[in-house]
Amino acid sequence: MLEVSSLGCLRGERRLFAGVSFSLRPGGLIWIQGGNGSGKTTLLRTLCGLTHAMAGEVRWSGTPIQLLGEEYRRELTYIGHANGLKEDLSAQENLLVAAHLVGQPVSRAEVAGALQGSGLAGREHLAVKFLSQGQRRRVTLARLRLMPPRTLWLLDEPFNALDTHAVAGMRKIMENHLSQGGMIALTTHQDVAIQAADVQTLRLDA
């Protein structure tokens, strides 16, 4: 379980947000909303420990995440605004390497399956630099299709650049993850209706 208590963040001399508290249980989704620059990305990065909070705490199963380190990182998948793909490697290679690096030894067939599911069949071996913007995003998101998935997904604008078909596909993946007891924290400016038992929203607007 992810618990966030009275988290606050300063940027430059500006207070981005303060007193953010929520908790996310298995099967729960939190949709972080707010205008451009309201601090959604900063919040997500704080949740995965890349940025330090000025105030408050993030706890995973009761322990502050700084104390957990690797144990916490093992539970989480963060997909940021940047795709994190190497332009010179193919989609297949990118996924294979990424999965192995986080200790998820997938086979080539599994990767091919995930890419196929993302509508990239026939482009598995093309260097990522040749792919279109939306195709790159699809490759990045295909990580979420590789089994067995991490528990906590932190997704920053996952639907950016995706066409409607791909958005629908992603939605299904996310619903599936939630129904299996996963957790998702999500930001998006698009109106995507995700069906889940436990959906919270959090507005960060100043």
Add this chain to the structure above:
Amino acid sequence: MLEVSSLGCLRGERRLFAGVSFSLRPGGLIWIQGGNGSGKTTLLRTLCGLTHAMAGEVRWSGTPIQLLGEEYRRELTYIGHANGLKEDLSAQENLLVAAHLVGQPVSRAEVAGALQGSGLAGREHLAVKFLSQGQRRRVTLARLRLMPPRTLWLLDEPFNALDTHAVAGMRKIMENHLSQGGMIALTTHQDVAIQAADVQTLRLDA
């Protein structure tokens, strides 16, 4: 007037599209649709002369654009998927330099006005690298607010990363441009209803 006749494009061994023909008159908007990787970006880049077409021709007021060169570039504003901002310069400096480079000598006050209109008041002097994803996109799009605008706008996913408020603002700018006799070619996966007299759609799906 922009005329496109039986344009075709190959990528690798793949035929992206072929036989694309349309014409865009003053006040006209063309919405280029298609799934991820269907060739929308490639088409837009061909329209501004960054990519050469395999077949067919693009004509501006009757002359092929390759023959026009600078004269054509003087008429056009292309906003691609990448923002084209320098991270170390402030929003204000970025806009000033960009405008002067294309021979549009704007004043500081005009730039400040455009930024204000884009909801970036108070952040004019912050280096772009500190801005959020959506704020960067807003800075890029603020070029379209600077007077006097170019005639032909080629916009690749302008609404990416924007919040709903900013999308509405952009829509108004675009409608205004069209009503003044401008032309727009646009790609977007989001459903934005732009009110204009002459709206065409073009589907590129394979």
Add this chain to the structure above:
Amino acid sequence: MSKLCGWMPEDAGEMMQTLRYVVFRDVLLAMRRRADVATTLFFFVIVASLFPLGVGPEPKLLRAMAPGILWVAALLASMLSLGRLFAEDYADGSLEQLVLVPEPLALVVIGKVVAHWLVSGLPLVLISPVIALQFDLPRDAIVTLLLALLLGTPLLSLIGAIGAALTVGVRGGGVLISLLVLPLYVPVLIFGAGAVDASAMGMDASGHLSILGALLLLGMVLAPWATAAALRISLE
């Protein structure tokens, strides 16, 4: 619509304006990092100081090597900063915008090269006498060194720009490119170091210097066009 597009005067002044703004933009970017210029200088000084550490402190040996050392250091300092001449613009999408500027692309290239030289070439020329003193070069040789660097560093920037443009978003052919561009530096180095060498030995260096000057002229005429062509190809 004619009102929308006809507002702009088409004259040489506008070309100058584009040029000025390209230079302005790049110098501004460099100035944003106050440390940037100083860092290039220090790099030059450090590289020049490394050689004595490797070769040993004998003044005679060092004096013989000094012209070569100084030129290699200059070449490196200029080359290190060249790598990013177009790469950053390419990555953030502003290179596309520069290519779409309604002036000849070669003009934009000239602007970028001038800015590069102002930021990384000129300071280096100015500090070179101090380093020449560390190697105990005679006064004549120091003057020649200054002149040679003044002619040579812009040439390095011009040649380097071609390489930088070719390697923007390379597709495979990269090995060939480095094969082509790196050897182009060699003449600059040979004549540059040769001039200083000659003058350190009390001979006339004007032959070497005039060859450098001729190369510079040739470079100024040809390199911007080659760079512009290379950029268009890379962006395709």
Add this chain to the structure above:
Amino acid sequence: MSKLCGWMPEDAGEMMQTLRYVVFRDVLLAMRRRADVATTLFFFVIVASLFPLGVGPEPKLLRAMAPGILWVAALLASMLSLGRLFAEDYADGSLEQLVLVPEPLALVVIGKVVAHWLVSGLPLVLISPVIALQFDLPRDAIVTLLLALLLGTPLLSLIGAIGAALTVGVRGGGVLISLLVLPLYVPVLIFGAGAVDASAMGMDASGHLSILGALLLLGMVLAPWATAAALRISLE
């Protein structure tokens, strides 16, 4: 949920796997961009071959300079390729992903350093005898050179990684990195060149070599941690 997270064995094998895949990834990438590897190598060759051109053909002078020049060239070549060690990963967002890998970050750093050495250090070691022959070094000295480079170049990669990590996301990183790293390279240069020098003069080089070895051990123990700390700070 326990099923979701409990599938993974936690053992040393897994750490090895992470290490192996970091190395694999970076070497693969380098192979895709063979131009980079070639440029490093070329640079080494050009810097080293320039001196005979600049200094003149006296074999005695050349032989005296050779160890120093070869080592400085190696230093600079290794440093040139450092700029890309983390910068590209940072720009495309994959550095964040590497930091989030559920193994100690120092392990990832070791992987990247190993890959960097394989790609830019090793080829240089392998080509060095050829260049040493150009300078007419005796056979013993060439063997010593090989050994010294074999010990020294990994150390260069290790020290360089700290500088690369500190300059991640900093503009002008390429030049700044050299300002940070080159002074730290000095001991490697001195003992490396010293070893070759000693052996060229017919003396025993094992003292120098064992100091290099000791420095390498020290570097292997300390540098990955410093680099990991620097990376975390840079990503903050």
Add this chain to the structure above:
Amino acid sequence: MIWKSLDDFIAMGGYGFYVWGSYLVTAALIGAEILMLRARRRAVEKARHVQIILSEQTKHETTT
């Protein structure tokens, strides 16, 4: 007394250029550091002043 005259003092036994070059440059550098510190201090003070005025204004606006 070591020095016969002021000229003798300035000449420093023929090493005047080197000795005074050392001391005067040192003095100049230290003086420059002090001046730069002063300037920095003044700049901070000015920025702070502006900010205080601004914050007082906004306080005023929000209360009224």
Add this chain to the structure above:
Amino acid sequence: MKLNWFKYASPVTFYPLAGKLIPWFALAAAILTVAGLYISFFVAPTDFQQGESYRIIFIHVPAAWMSMFIYIVMAGWAAAGLIFNTRLSSMMASALAPTGALFTFIALWTGALWGKPTWGAWWVWDARLTSELILLFLYMGFLALHAAIDDPRRADRASAVLALVGVVNVPIIYFSVKWWNTLHQGASVSMTMAPKMAATMLLGMLIMALACWMYSIAAALMRLRCIILEREQQAEWVANLAKEPT
């Protein structure tokens, strides 16, 4: 005791304390400088080997000492800032760096001016000279890195890592350079002084060194106060400061 220590480890309490200390250190520096210069130029006798050129020693050696000492102190503060995460320590480190670099430069400059009449060259590749040059590079690296990172907290931490790496390396560099020079004898000139340093010379040198010390502390504290003000613009206590005369 412990409480007291941490009280002064916070910028809020240290700021006024520093303000009170600065005049005293500045005064001490001024008095010691006058005394030191008097001894250097009017008391110390002429050196029979080098003539008057040796009088450079009274600024050269203190500057060289300070350059090395300040680097170590700076690295110590940087380490404290990194480990205990105290803001003040990191600020102290960045306040010391420019002064240290300044003294390094002075040591180099005066050394070069001394070398020309003594050795006939502005510069020789001697071990001590070379390691002082490298020390200048290390300072410059620290300053450049700090200036290149915009976020002050990040800049503090990154340059602290660099300072620590440097401190591990400084002895290695020092000894390697020393060894390097002894290996290649030959034309290099070794630094020799008058056989027996007269007591007055030593006294002058020590007093000048003390003066440099006092000056460094005063300058670092002044810079520290500026840094505190710059960084804590928005903090309430800084705003309150303005209402009281400083």
